[in-house]
Amino acid sequence: MTERASGEAWTMSRGYARLLALPLLFLAVFFAWPLLRVIVRGFVDPSPGLANYIRVFGDGPYLKVLWNTVETAAVVTVLCLAIAYPVAYVAARLRGAWLHLAAAAVLIPMWTSVVIRSYAWMVVFQRQGVLNDALLALGLTDTPIRFLPGSIAVHVGMVHIMLPFMILPLIANMRAIDRTLLSAAAILGANPAMAFLKVFLPLSLPGINAGVALVFMTSLGFFVTPALLGGPRHMLAAVLIEQQANQLLNWGMASALATTLLVLTLAIYVFYARITGGAAGAGAGR
Amino acid sequence: MGELVSRLARVMLPGLALLIAAFLVLPALIVVPLSFSNQTYLSFPPPGWSLKWYEAMTTDLAWPQAAVNSFFIGVPTALLSSILGTMAALAVARGRIAWAATASAVIVAPMLLPHIIMAIGLYPVMLDLGLLRGYLGVIVSHTVVAMPLVFITVSASLRTYPETLEMAAMTCGASPWPTFRYVTLPMIRPGVMVGAVLAFATSFDELMLSLFLTGPGTRTLPRLIWEQMNMFLTPTIAAVATLIFAFSLLLLGLVALLQNRAGANPSFARE
Numbered sequence: 027m028t029e030r031a032s033g034e035a036w037t038m039s040r041g042y043a044r045l046l047a048l049p050l051l052f053l054a055v056f057f058a059w060p061l062l063r064v065i066v067r068g069f070v071d072p073s074p075g076l077a078n079y080i081r082v083f084g085d086g087p088y089l090k091v092l093w094n095t096v097e098t099a100a101v102v103t104v105l106c107l108a109i110a111y112p113v114a115y116v117a118a119r120l121r122g123a124w125l126h127l128a129a130a131a132v133l134i135p136m137w138t139s140v141v142i143r144s145y146a147w148m149v150v151f152q153r154q155g156v157l158n159d160a161l162l163a164l165g166l167t168d169t170p171i172r173f174l175p176g177s178i179a180v181h182v183g184m185v186h187i188m189l190p191f192m193i194l195p196l197i198a199n200m201r202a203i204d205r206t207l208l209s210a211a212a213i214l215g216a217n218p219a220m221a222f223l224k225v226f227l228p229l230s231l232p233g234i235n236a237g238v239a240l241v242f243m244t245s246l247g248f249f250v251t252p253a254l255l256g257g258p259r260h261m262l263a264a265v266l267i268e269q270q271a272n273q274l275l276n277w278g279m280a281s282a283l284a285t286t287l288l289v290l291t292l293a294i295y296v297f298y299a300r301i302t303g304g305a306a307g308a309g310a311g312r
Numbered sequence: 313m314g315e316l317v318s319r320l321a322r323v324m325l326p327g328l329a330l331l332i333a334a335f336l337v338l339p340a341l342i343v344v345p346l347s348f349s350n351q352t353y354l355s356f357p358p359p360g361w362s363l364k365w366y367e368a369m370t371t372d373l374a375w376p377q378a379a380v381n382s383f384f385i386g387v388p389t390a391l392l393s394s395i396l397g398t399m400a401a402l403a404v405a406r407g408r409i410a411w412a413a414t415a416s417a418v419i420v421a422p423m424l425l426p427h428i429i430m431a432i433g434l435y436p437v438m439l440d441l442g443l444l445r446g447y448l449g450v451i452v453s454h455t456v457v458a459m460p461l462v463f464i465t466v467s468a469s470l471r472t473y474p475e476t477l478e479m480a481a482m483t484c485g486a487s488p489w490p491t492f493r494y495v496t497l498p499m500i501r502p503g504v505m506v507g508a509v510l511a512f513a514t515s516f517d518e519l520m521l522s523l524f525l526t527g528p529g530t531r532t533l534p535r536l537i538w539e540q541m542n543m544f545l546t547p548t549i550a551a552v553a554t555l556i557f558a559f560s561l562l563l564l565g566l567v568a569l570l571q572n573r574a575g576a577n578p579s580f581a582r583e
Contacts, residue, residue: 038406038475038478038479038482039406039407039408040407041488042402042403042405042406042407042408043403043407043408043409044403044407045399045400045402045403045407046399046400046403046404046407046409046415048396048399049396049397049399049400049403049419049459050400050415050418052396052455052456052459053418053419053422053456055437056434056437056452056453056455056456057421057422057430057456059433059437060430060433060434060436060437061429061430061433062433063433063436063437064429064432064433067436109332112325112328112329113328113329113332113333115325116325116326116328116329117329127333128329128333131333131336131337132336133564134336134337134340134561134564135336135337135339135340137513137560137561137563137564138339138340138557138560139516139517139534139537139553139556139557139560140517140519141517141519141534141537141538141541142339142343142537142553142556142557143339145343145537145541145545145549145550145553146338146339146340146342146343146553147339148354148541148545149342149343149346149354149356150338150342152354154353154355155354155356156342156356159356186335186336186338186339189332189336190336218321240424243424244424246426247425247426247427247428247429249426249427249428249519249520250519250538254541263426263428264426264427264428264520267428267429267432268428268431268520268523271432271435271524272523272524277432280432281432284428284429284432284433287426287428287429288425288426288429291424291425291426291429292425295417295421295424295425298424299413299417
């Protein structure tokens, strides 16, 4: 009887496995094939060779933009972690109405269009904007400060968009941490700071890893925020690629830049997939 | 010393958390009042109130057209994503595939890669297929980035009950389709529906692929907002943004409701 059941299970799982064919075919045609074309195009357009890559990695504006992209992503990730960690620490302990309120504060911005949020930041940072009004009123400055276009606005806008993606994995992780361990540490003589450093922080590392990888990877591909708030002086890779392809019709260069960005992102994704054990479930939303 | 630090932390942490919460909702608090301004320039807070930007939005036919396009693209994207995402989730969760982890990684990847890479890859593909600037090309492209969401939510649903339920149905003589229709689907329905809403929301908010793949007749709301923002910054955009914001809250509420109901389901998760 058991043998029969396992035989049944075998055919059943084989039937299920066949369901993968159609989604994989779809992804092969509309995901893998386009990516392959981008990669190939970087080497053959306008002429076969490494010309595009020599220009990307030669001393020109391109390498500077790529470096600026990595640096901005790193700064945004660190800022998000620094802000999200204490927030998650508090939020993970909430219950009832406060928990719902915290969830709303995190989820509502996540559900607000990225384009709209960048628009709001333009209103905040413009010359006669909310921020300048406040600074003038407080007497912190005599003349309005020019924030747009500028890197402060880009960083604030990006941190705002990425913050929920750092907070959510951290909360998920911290809610699973048994806080009686902290009491145990206290009973054994650790002061609260010590208990936090030696017990809580190490236990929250998986959440930190997931959040950092997710935020860093997503930050590398940002387009709307830097395009609207950064201007030409604070250009990021996605803005440059769009410009090369859509406006300058330099598709070879755009493809070489995109391939570089792809390799960078994939390296982080592989790392992320490894630390979260394959199934990426933390980043639902964007 | 440690005592002092912890006491300080106890007082300051909740305050800090509240401050961050305020930061997170700030854009909404600015856009909504701005849409009711009676001024042309973006002064905040508005010196007076009016509904003229809502009027401007309805008289300019581009906005209603873009809204219709967003639905024409978002709804089929949600449907297609639900079908493909559910199939993939069933295969990975129940198929005992040796390379299941790799398959998951490949299926989720489009959601996490920068959209610009896919946009410049899909442009020539859609051009070759004759789908450029039409609805179908964008629907298919949005499905690539929205399908992972359905895959994730349905995979989570499939983990809440053992596959022996399906096996029981099949050993009792049910063929695959009735098994899916009467056993699997009722169990995973909340996951499929949440995934579908998330897929719709992804399409509804997506800019990059739309920028490359839609034409003047098929351009979506994010693309029109984007184009308008690069030309002139009037509060009309705030009016549109407020409506979109209200709609997004509706979707968020829907997801919360669905997830609540999923939570109330007789669950096999706790064994």
